[in-house]
Amino acid sequence: MKKLKIGLLINPVAGLGGSVALKGSDGENIQQQAIQLGATPQAEEKALRALQHVVDYKNKVEFYTVSGQMGEHICQKLQFSHSIVHTTSGKTSASDTEHAINEFENIDLDIIVFAGGDGTARNVTKALNKDIPVLGIPAGCKIHSGVYSVTPSAAGKLLQKLLTGEMLSVSYADVMDIDESSFRQGIVKTKRYGELPVPMDLTYIQAVKQGGIEHDELVLADICADILENMEDDTLYLIGSGATTKSLMDELQLDSTLLGIDAVYQENLIGKDLTALQIEELVADYPKTKLIVSPIGGQGHLFGRGNQQLSAKTLAAIGKNNTIVVSTKSKLKALQGRPLIIDVLDQNVAKSYKGLIKITTGYHDSVLYSITD
CATH class of the missing domain: 3.40.50 (Rossmann fold)
Incomplete structure (x- = not known):
C-alpha cells in the first residue's frame, strides 16, 4: 500500500x-x-x-x-x-x-x-x-x-x-x-x-484577508452610540483590536492602539496596548469586566488572530456573556455565511464560546451569528 x-x-x-x-x-x-x-x-x-x-x-x-x-x-x-x-x-x-x-x-x-x-x-x-x-x-x-x-x-x-x-x-x-x-x-x-x-477546500482554507479600513462612518457611529449608551461605571472594558473598535475609542476621545488591546474604566484609559499578563492582572483586579471585539474582515476570526493578548485564562474569566461583538453588516456579509472562528488551544474555552452570539451592527440593531472552532 x-x-x-x-x-x-x-x-x-x-x-x-x-x-x-x-x-x-x-x-x-x-x-x-x-x-x-x-x-x-x-x-x-x-x-x-x-x-x-x-x-x-x-x-x-x-x-x-x-x-x-x-x-x-x-x-x-x-x-x-x-x-x-x-x-x-x-x-x-x-x-x-x-x-x-x-x-x-x-x-x-x-x-x-x-x-x-x-x-x-x-x-x-x-x-x-x-x-x-x-x-x-x-x-x-x-x-x-x-x-x-x-x-x-x-x-x-x-x-x-x-x-x-x-x-x-x-x-x-x-x-x-x-x-x-x-x-x-x-x-x-x-x-x-x-x-x-x-x-483547496473553502471549508478549511482561509480567504486572503481583506486589506484596508472600512470607512462607513455612519454605521460605525451608530455602533458606537449603542455601546456607549450601555457602558457601566462599575465595569472594566477591554477594547480591541481593529478599526471598528478603534472608532469606539475615538468616540471616547481616548488615545488607543489600532492593533492592540486597550483598557477603559469609567471612560478613562487605564491601559494601552496591553500584554496577555497585564490583561490577566487587570481582570483579576476588577470585579466586573467586559470585552469589546470585532471579527477580522474576510476571515471571520474572533479570537486567536491579531489578538493573542486575549489569553484563554482571560477569555474564561470574562466569558461569552460578557463579550460584546461589534461589526458592520457588510463585514459579516463578506463571510458568505461562514461562521466566526475562535482559534484557542484551550478546548474548554473554545467550547464555551461556540454557538450563536449577538453582534451589535448599529444603534439598537443586532444580529445573531454562529461561532465555531
Missing part, C-alpha cells in the same frame, strides 16, 4: 510575539524581547492539534521532517513513522526552513505541511522550486496568506480527506506579509511575495 508522504516543518517561534503585544515574531531581537516579556511558544502545540486528526491513519502516512522542535518531537509524541532530512544547530532560523524545503524537493512528497505565520510562508515560497502542494497550519501573529487553514484542526481534517482518498483540487494561493515595523505603528502595509499550490 502506497503511503502518503508528508514533509513536515514547524517554526517553533511563530506567534511568539502575539501574547506580549509585539505584533509579530520576525527577527531574533523581537523573539528575545518576547521571551523576556514572558511569552511561551505555541507553534508545536498548534501542530499537535492538527496532526492528532491523522493518528488513526498511521499506517497510511510517512513523515519527513526536521530535528527537534521543528517536527521531530511531534512525530515522536504521536508515534508517526518519520525520517529526519535536516538537523538544526539547536537555535532555529529561517535558513533551517529553507534548507528543509530544499531537502523535501529531493523526495517524492505528496504534500508539505508547515506550522507558522506569514514569515514562514515567505521562507517556504523563497525556497520551493518544485510544484509540491503545501498546507499551512496557522501559528503566527499575522496570517494574511491564503495558504493557511482557518484553524489548526481544520488542517488536520483536510489531511484526513487526503488520507481517505477524497479528491481535492489544487489551486494557487497568494503568499502575503506585512511590514512588522509599520504594523507596530498601526500602519498595515501588505505585500505579495508569490504563490503556492494548496489543496
Whole structure:
C-alpha cells in the first residue's frame, strides 16, 4: 500500500510575539524581547492539534521532517513513522526552513505541511522550486496568506480527506506579509511575495484577508452610540483590536492602539496596548469586566488572530456573556455565511464560546451569528 508522504516543518517561534503585544515574531531581537516579556511558544502545540486528526491513519502516512522542535518531537509524541532530512544547530532560523524545503524537493512528497505565520510562508515560497502542494497550519501573529487553514484542526481534517482518498483540487494561493515595523505603528502595509499550490477546500482554507479600513462612518457611529449608551461605571472594558473598535475609542476621545488591546474604566484609559499578563492582572483586579471585539474582515476570526493578548485564562474569566461583538453588516456579509472562528488551544474555552452570539451592527440593531472552532 502506497503511503502518503508528508514533509513536515514547524517554526517553533511563530506567534511568539502575539501574547506580549509585539505584533509579530520576525527577527531574533523581537523573539528575545518576547521571551523576556514572558511569552511561551505555541507553534508545536498548534501542530499537535492538527496532526492528532491523522493518528488513526498511521499506517497510511510517512513523515519527513526536521530535528527537534521543528517536527521531530511531534512525530515522536504521536508515534508517526518519520525520517529526519535536516538537523538544526539547536537555535532555529529561517535558513533551517529553507534548507528543509530544499531537502523535501529531493523526495517524492505528496504534500508539505508547515506550522507558522506569514514569515514562514515567505521562507517556504523563497525556497520551493518544485510544484509540491503545501498546507499551512496557522501559528503566527499575522496570517494574511491564503495558504493557511482557518484553524489548526481544520488542517488536520483536510489531511484526513487526503488520507481517505477524497479528491481535492489544487489551486494557487497568494503568499502575503506585512511590514512588522509599520504594523507596530498601526500602519498595515501588505505585500505579495508569490504563490503556492494548496489543496483547496473553502471549508478549511482561509480567504486572503481583506486589506484596508472600512470607512462607513455612519454605521460605525451608530455602533458606537449603542455601546456607549450601555457602558457601566462599575465595569472594566477591554477594547480591541481593529478599526471598528478603534472608532469606539475615538468616540471616547481616548488615545488607543489600532492593533492592540486597550483598557477603559469609567471612560478613562487605564491601559494601552496591553500584554496577555497585564490583561490577566487587570481582570483579576476588577470585579466586573467586559470585552469589546470585532471579527477580522474576510476571515471571520474572533479570537486567536491579531489578538493573542486575549489569553484563554482571560477569555474564561470574562466569558461569552460578557463579550460584546461589534461589526458592520457588510463585514459579516463578506463571510458568505461562514461562521466566526475562535482559534484557542484551550478546548474548554473554545467550547464555551461556540454557538450563536449577538453582534451589535448599529444603534439598537443586532444580529445573531454562529461561532465555531
